[in-house]
Amino acid sequence: MENYVIEMRNITKIFPGVVANDDITLxxxxxxxxxLLGENxxxxxxxxxxxxxxxxxxxxxxxxxGEKVTIKGPNDANRLGIGMVHQHYKLVDIFSVLDxxxxxxxxxxxxxxxxxxxxxxxxxxxxxxxxxVDVDALIxxxxxxxxxxxxxxKMLYRDNEILIFDEPTAVLTPQEIxxxxxxxxxxKEEGKSILFITHKLNEIMAVADRCTVLRKGKGIGTVNIxxxxxxxxxxxxxxxxxxxxxxxxPEKIGRTILRVEDLTVASKKHKxxxxxxxxxxxxxxxxxxxxxxxxxxxxxxxxxxxxxxxxASGKIELNNQDITHASIRKRSKLGMSHIPEDRHKYGLILDxxxxxxxxxxxxxxxxxxxxxxxxNQSVRExxxxxxxxxxxxxxxxxxxxxxxMSGGNQQKAIIAREIDRNPDLLVAFQPTRxxxxxxxxxxxxxxxxxxxxxxxxxxxxxxxxEVMNVSDRILVMYEGEIVGEFDPKEVTTQELGLYMAGAxxxxxxxxxx
Amino acid sequence: MAKTLDKVKSFFxxxxxxxxxxxxTIDGRxxxxxxxxxxxxxxxxxSSLISIFVGILLGGLILLIISITSGGKISLKAVWEGxxxxxxxxxxxxxxxxxxxxxxxxxxxxxxxxxxxxxxILTGLSVAVAFKxxxxxxxxxxxxxxxxxxxxIVALSIPTTIVPAWIVWILSFVAxxxxxxxxxxIPGVFKAFLNVHEVITCIMTNWIAANIVTSLFDNNxxxxxxxxxxxxxxxxxxxxxxxxxxxxxxxxxxxxxxPGSQVNGGIIIAIVIAIIVYIxxxxxTFGYELKACGSNRHAAKYAGINEKRSIILSMAIAGGLAxxxxxxxxLSGNTEFYWSTYQSLPANGFNGIxxxxxxxxxxxxxxxxxxxxxxxxxxxxxxxNLTPFNEYITxxxxxxxxxxxxxxxxFKEILNGNFFKRKKNKLFLENSQENSTKxxxxxxxxxx
Numbered sequence: 039m040e041n042y043v044i045e046m047r048n049i050t051k052i053f054p055g056v057v058a059n060d061d062i063t064l065x066x067x068x069x070x071x072x073x074l075l076g077e078n079x080x081x082x083x084x085x086x087x088x089x090x091x092x093x094x095x096x097x098x099x100x101x102x103x104g105e106k107v108t109i110k111g112p113n114d115a116n117r118l119g120i121g122m123v124h125q126h127y128k129l130v131d132i133f134s135v136l137d138x139x140x141x142x143x144x145x146x147x148x149x150x151x152x153x154x155x156x157x158x159x160x161x162x163x164x165x166x167x168x169x170x171v172d173v174d175a176l177i178x179x180x181x182x183x184x185x186x187x188x189x190x191x192k193m194l195y196r197d198n199e200i201l202i203f204d205e206p207t208a209v210l211t212p213q214e215i216x217x218x219x220x221x222x223x224x225x226k227e228e229g230k231s232i233l234f235i236t237h238k239l240n241e242i243m244a245v246a247d248r249c250t251v252l253r254k255g256k257g258i259g260t261v262n263i264x265x266x267x268x269x270x271x272x273x274x275x276x277x278x279x280x281x282x283x284x285x286x287x288p289e290k291i292g293r294t295i296l297r298v299e300d301l302t303v304a305s306k307k308h309k310x311x312x313x314x315x316x317x318x319x320x321x322x323x324x325x326x327x328x329x330x331x332x333x334x335x336x337x338x339x340x341x342x343x344x345x346x347x348x349x350a351s352g353k354i355e356l357n358n359q360d361i362t363h364a365s366i367r368k369r370s371k372l373g374m375s376h377i378p379e380d381r382h383k384y385g386l387i388l389d390x391x392x393x394x395x396x397x398x399x400x401x402x403x404x405x406x407x408x409x410x411x412x413x414n415q416s417v418r419e420x421x422x423x424x425x426x427x428x429x430x431x432x433x434x435x436x437x438x439x440x441x442x443m444s445g446g447n448q449q450k451a452i453i454a455r456e457i458d459r460n461p462d463l464l465v466a467f468q469p470t471r472x473x474x475x476x477x478x479x480x481x482x483x484x485x486x487x488x489x490x491x492x493x494x495x496x497x498x499x500x501x502x503x504e505v506m507n508v509s510d511r512i513l514v515m516y517e518g519e520i521v522g523e524f525d526p527k528e529v530t531t532q533e534l535g536l537y538m539a540g541a542x543x544x545x546x547x548x549x550x551x
Numbered sequence: 552m553a554k555t556l557d558k559v560k561s562f563f564x565x566x567x568x569x570x571x572x573x574x575x576t577i578d579g580r581x582x583x584x585x586x587x588x589x590x591x592x593x594x595x596x597x598s599s600l601i602s603i604f605v606g607i608l609l610g611g612l613i614l615l616i617i618s619i620t621s622g623g624k625i626s627l628k629a630v631w632e633g634x635x636x637x638x639x640x641x642x643x644x645x646x647x648x649x650x651x652x653x654x655x656x657x658x659x660x661x662x663x664x665x666x667x668x669x670x671x672i673l674t675g676l677s678v679a680v681a682f683k684x685x686x687x688x689x690x691x692x693x694x695x696x697x698x699x700x701x702x703x704i705v706a707l708s709i710p711t712t713i714v715p716a717w718i719v720w721i722l723s724f725v726a727x728x729x730x731x732x733x734x735x736x737i738p739g740v741f742k743a744f745l746n747v748h749e750v751i752t753c754i755m756t757n758w759i760a761a762n763i764v765t766s767l768f769d770n771n772x773x774x775x776x777x778x779x780x781x782x783x784x785x786x787x788x789x790x791x792x793x794x795x796x797x798x799x800x801x802x803x804x805x806x807x808x809x810p811g812s813q814v815n816g817g818i819i820i821a822i823v824i825a826i827i828v829y830i831x832x833x834x835x836t837f838g839y840e841l842k843a844c845g846s847n848r849h850a851a852k853y854a855g856i857n858e859k860r861s862i863i864l865s866m867a868i869a870g871g872l873a874x875x876x877x878x879x880x881x882l883s884g885n886t887e888f889y890w891s892t893y894q895s896l897p898a899n900g901f902n903g904i905x906x907x908x909x910x911x912x913x914x915x916x917x918x919x920x921x922x923x924x925x926x927x928x929x930x931x932x933x934x935x936n937l938t939p940f941n942e943y944i945t946x947x948x949x950x951x952x953x954x955x956x957x958x959x960x961x962f963k964e965i966l967n968g969n970f971f972k973r974k975k976n977k978l979f980l981e982n983s984q985e986n987s988t989k990x991x992x993x994x995x996x997x998x999x
Binding site: 344369370376384385387388399401410411412 | 839842
C-alpha cells in the first residue's frame with residue numbers, strides 16, 4: 039500500500055442531464071507531477087472543481103494522507119494545502135499584483151492590513167522560485183504570462199502543497215511554456231505534488247510522471263509516462279487510433295486570390311489601430327497561416343476582411359476585384375467563405391433547425407426560393423445531402439435544433455456549409471478551437487482538401503502544432519503587424535515563438551506581382 | 552362491380568389502418584397521437600391551456616374568498632354560478648323563471664366576442680411579429696392611437712357624396728395602417744442606427760402619440776374639430792364616429808349568423824391578416840431574415856442579411872398591424888372616439904402583449920388567444936349582470952393567466968420531462984453504484 043497525498047475515490051458528479059464524473063478514482067503521490075488527460079467535456083475540470091470544493095460530488099470520498107476529508111469550498115481546500123490555477127485567472131484587474139496575492143489571506147493587526155510583511159514574503163517567494171513579477175503593477179497592465187505567475191505565487195503564499203494547474207499552457211508562448219515546465223519541475227523537487235490538466239500530449243510526455251486519462255466522464259486508466267507513448271495516450275483519450283501527421287501533397291500554387299494592401303483597422307478597445315498597415319496575398323492552392331498569440335489583432339483583421347467591421351484605410355482585393363467596402367453578401371457572392379472564430383455568436387443560429395442553418399447564406403438563391411417563398415423541399419434535400427457528405431451527426435437529422443448538437447458537430451455543420459459553397463477563398467479562424475482530437479483530424483483533412491482542389495485557404499490559428507502541420511506559409515502577427523514570414527519546413531517552433539512574443543521581427547517587403 | 556367493391560373495401564381498410572396507427576405502434580413507428588404529442592407545438596398549446604385553466608381556478612378561488620368575507624351577503628350558490636359563468640358565461644341565456652342560470656347558444660354574446668377580438672388579434676400580432684425579430688414592441692398603444700387619428704381624419708374628411716363609401720373605407724384602413732407603421736418605424740430607426748433600446752423609445756412615442764391625438768381632436772382648438780357633425784345635439788359630447796360619414800365595415804353576413812351582436816367583417820379581415828403574417832414569417836425568405844435577426848443578430852449579419860433593414864421593417868409591420876387594429880375597431884360603426892379619452896393610453900394596445908405571450912408569438916395562435924381574451928371580457932360582463940360580483944374579477948383572471956403564461960415555459964419543461972431529470976439521475980446513480988459493487992464481490996470470491 040503506497041502513501042498517497044490525495045486520493046479521490048469513486049467520485050460521481052451529476053449535472054442535470056449529464057454525468058460529468060462517473061465513478062472516477064484518482065491517486066496523487068507525494069512529489070509527483072500527475073497529468074489529467076481528456077478531451078473537452080471529459081470531466082477533467084469538474085473533477086478538479088470537486089477537489090477544490092467548488093462542487094459537491096453526489097457520491098465518492100476524498101482522502102488526504104489517508105484521512106477522509108470533506109471539502110465544502112475553496113477555503114477548506116486552502117486549509118488542506120490545495121491550491122489551484124484556474125484556466126481563466128481569478129484576478130481583480132484593477133488591483134495590484136501584491137493585493138491580488140494577499141486577497142483572502144491578508145495579515146492584519148487591529149483590523150489594519152500589514153502589507154509590508156506580505157510584500158517581503160511575496161518578493162522572497164518570487165526570487166526563490168524565479169517567478170518574476172512586478173508587485174506594484176496593476177493586473178490589467180501586465181502580460182498573460184505574468185498573470186499566471188501571480189496565480190502561482192498566490193498558491194505559494196498560502197503554503198499550498200498540492201498544486202492544481204487547469205490548462206495552464208493554452209495562452210502561453212513556447213518560451214513561457216518551457217519556463218512553466220521548469221517551475222513545475224522545481225516544485226516537484228521540493229516535494230510539492232502537482233495535478234496538471236491538459237489535452238496537449240507532448241507537454242505530458244515532457245513533464246509528467248504519471249497520467250490519468252478520462253473519457254466521457256469515466257476514468258479509463260492511469261499509466262506511467264515512462265512506459266507509454268503519445269500514440270497510446272491519444273488512443274486512451276479518444277478511444278481509437280488517431281493520425282497526427284497531416285498528409286499533404288506538394289502545393290501547386292496558382293493565381294493570386296486575395297490581396298491585402300496597407301490595411302489599417304481601428305480598434306474598438308483602445309485608441310491605437312488594431313491592425314497597422316499590413317500587406318500580404320494568398321494564392322490559389324496554398325494554405326497561408328496567420329499565427330500569433332491571442333489578442334494581437336487577428337479578430338479585428340478577420341472582421342475587416344469579411345466585412346463585419348469597417349476598414350480605416352488600405353485595400354482588399356478578392357479575385358482582382360476591390361472589396362474593401364463591399365457588403366458581406368457581395369463578398370460571399372465573389373467567393374469568400376468564412377468559418378468564424380465564435381461559432382455560437384456568428385456561425386450559427388442556435389434556435390434554428392440544422393437545415394435552416396445550412397442555407398444561412400444561400401436561402402435567397404433561385405435554387406432555394408421561388409418568388410420570395412422558401413422551397414422547403416429543396417432546402418431539406420440539400421441539407422440531407424450535406425449531412426451525408428460531411429458526416430454531420432445529430433439527433434433528428436435535418437430538423438434537429440442546432441443548440442442540441444455537440445460542439446464538434448456544430449463546427450462540422452459550419453464547415454460543410456462554408457466548403458460546399460465552393461469558395462475561392464476560405465477564411466478559417468481557429469476552426470479547431472475546443473474540439474477533440476478526432477474532430478481536429480477531420481477538419482485538417484477538409485482544409486487540405488480545399489487547398490488540393492486549388493482553393494486559397496487563410497487559416498488563423500493560435501495553436502502552434504496546427505500552424506506547423508497544416509500551413510504552406512506562415513505569417514506571424516504581433517500587435518497588429520506582420521513581423522515575419524516563414525516556410526513551416528524551415529522554421530522551428532522556438533523561432534516562431536520568439537516572433538510571436540515580439541522578441542524578434544523581420545523587415546518585410548511588400549509582396550510584389 | 553367487383554372492382555369497385557374491392558376499392559371500397561380497401562378504402563375502408565386504409566381508414567381502419569389510419570385509426571389504428573393513431574394509437575398503436577406499427578412496424579416500429581410510434582403511434583401518431585404520440586408523435587403529435589411529442590411535437591413542440593402541441594406542448595406549447597397544452598402548456599398554454601394549463602396556464603389558462605389554473606388562471607380560471609384562481610378566479611374561482613377569489614370568488615370564494617369574496618363570498619366568505621362578505622359576511623353571508625353572497626351565498627355559495629352565487630359563487631358556483633359565478634364560477635360557471637367565468638368558464639362558459641358567453642353561452643348563458645339569462646335566468647329562467649326559477650331564478651336558475653340557463654345555458655345555450657347566445658348569438659349576441661358570441662358575436663360580441665368576435666367583435667371585441669378583432670382589435671386584440673391585431674395588436675397581439677403586432678407584438679408577436681416584433682418578438683420574432685427580437686424586439687419588444689411596447690409601443691403598440693401609440694401606434695394604435697396614431698392609427699385611430701388618421702383613420703378618423705380620412706374617413707370623415709372625404710365626403711361620401713362624391714367618393715363611394717367603400718373607397719373611403721379602403722383609404723381610411725390603409726391610412727390607419729400607414730400611420731401605425733410610421734409610428735413603429737421611429738423606434739426601429741433608433742434601434743438600428745443608434746442602438747437605443749426600443750422599449751425606451753416606444754414608451755416615449757406612446758405618450759407623444761397620446762398628446763398629439765388629444766390636441767388634434769380637442770374640442771376648443773383641435774385642428775380636426777370641424778370633422779364633427781355640426782348639428783348641436785351630436786356636438787355636445789364631442790364624439791367622433793365614422794358612421795356620420797356613412798363609412799362602415801361590411802357585415803359580410805355575420806349579422807345573420809349572430810343576430811343582435813356588434814360583429815362585423817373586421818374579424819374575418821383580422822383572421823386573414825393573421826394567416827398572411829404566419830405565411831410571411833414561416834414561408835418566405837423575408838420572414839427567414841426577420842427571424843434570423845431576432846434569433847441571433849450577429850449571425851444574421853455574418854450571413855449577409857441587412858440586419859438594420861430587418862429591424863426597421865419588422866417595427867414598421869408591427870406598427871402597421873397596431874394601426875390596422877385601430878382602423879378596424881373604429882370603422883366598425885359600433886364605436887365612437889372621445890377626444891379626451893386618450894390622455895391615457897388605450898388598453899387594446901397593451902393587451903397585445905399578453906395575447907402574444909399566451910400564443911408563444913405564433914400568428915395563428917394569436918387568433919385563438921385574442922378570441923379567448925375577448926371571451927373572458929364578455930364573460931366578465933355576464934358576471935356583472937347576473938351575479939353580485941363585478942366584471943373586474945375577469946381582469947384579475949386575465950392578469951393571473953398572463954402571469955402564469957410566464958410559467959408556461961416551466962409547464963413545457965415538465966411536459967418535455969426535463970423538470971424531473973434530477974430525480975432520474977438519482978435513479979441512474981443508484982444503478983451505477985450497484986454496478987460498481989459487483990466487481991468487488993467477484994474479487995472477494997476469487998481471493999477465497
